[in-house]
Amino acid sequence: MIPANVRDNFPILKQKMNGKPLIYLDSAATSQKPKRVIEALVRYYQEYNANVHRGIYRIAEEATQRYEASRAKVAAFINARRPEEVVFTRSTTEAINLVAYAWGRVNIREGDEIVLTEMEHHSNLVPWQLLAAEKRAKLKFIPFDSQGVLQLDEYERLLSERTKLVAFTHQSNVLGTINPVNEMARKAHAAGALVLVDGAQSAPHMPVDVQDLGVDFFALSAHKMCGPTGAGAIWARYEILDAMPPFHGGGEMIMLVQLDKTTYKDPPYKFEAGTPNIADCIVWADAIDYLQGIGMAAIREHEKQLTAYTLSQLSDVPGITIFGSRNLEHRGGVVSFELDGIHPHDVAQVLDQEGIAVRAGHHCAQPLHRRLGVAASTRASFYLYSTEQDVDALVRGLQVVRRVFSPKPAPVSGA
């Protein structure tokens, strides 16, 4: 159960927008931050701001200890075997780019194939396009059906001995579809390929166990799970990280530097060149403590119920097309829709006047929208602090949108 007073933990939700209470329905873009996370950031800068892995004075040691403790916390959160399997990055985007660059450049050769899906965020598409162009490799795409569910029979047909990697999102940021990771990973491994999962939309919203999922890489972002922006991670099995060359070169990732050559530290430090994002990585641990205090299973259950409520309430809005599956076992708290004839930007602008924040556009998933046959959609997305009252406000807001954009009656002639 989500505590009844959970919204009190989020100072931003007390604000008014255009004189109306802020209804924040854009948590898939970034989550709001609880007070304890905001305070932990201030505490870092006020009490122990120092560079990590360098100084031997007290506050530098404290910063280093907390930075490494946060790595251990992220590792435990996703059930990694050891903290060294977690490399801090700036975001999911950087995490995937790290794999495409460091792993991809030595493991992908001309004629190799990388299997993706048609529902990927650009973060899990463009890095592979760049790699494929450089290596003359081929990208193949698993299609999804009219319910927004991946067509696994097609997936099996795409796999071959040329497949080196299968990379897909755990939960779609547009359709909400939760993909069957275990089954997909088993099939990829049987074909001899590695598996990367984009966990940007799953890690914040459901229990995640990377060992149980049976994957090789898992990417996530702190800012979508009550943590600060600018912190993320790539998890990979230690042997894989150990065999990979570095991503960036620079300070702190080295063992010995000579003018003509360098030897590198072991993972994860080999992949963390330069001063990392110390404050935000440390404070990510506070966000995880907060989420675990509530419970990831409780968060998933809350969002499931809220999504069921939203699907039923929105179905009554005239002219609406809701994308994605109605099966709540395989759908997270993201509801994208189209309101006939009204551009999503217009929908979002009118909703903003009502104090309601939704996302309008392609949500960094242009091929997905093309596949749906629309250029853009409006998206409401939830988190632990979202309520049925938020959804009711959205439905009322959409009625205002329809009034604003309904065709005006023609003037009566002679009047």
Ligand code: PLP
């Ligand atoms: N993957 C998915 C499914 C996402 O929804 C997002 C962000 O919206 C990303 C990747 C990229 O995350 P970030 O912007 O934190 O790198």
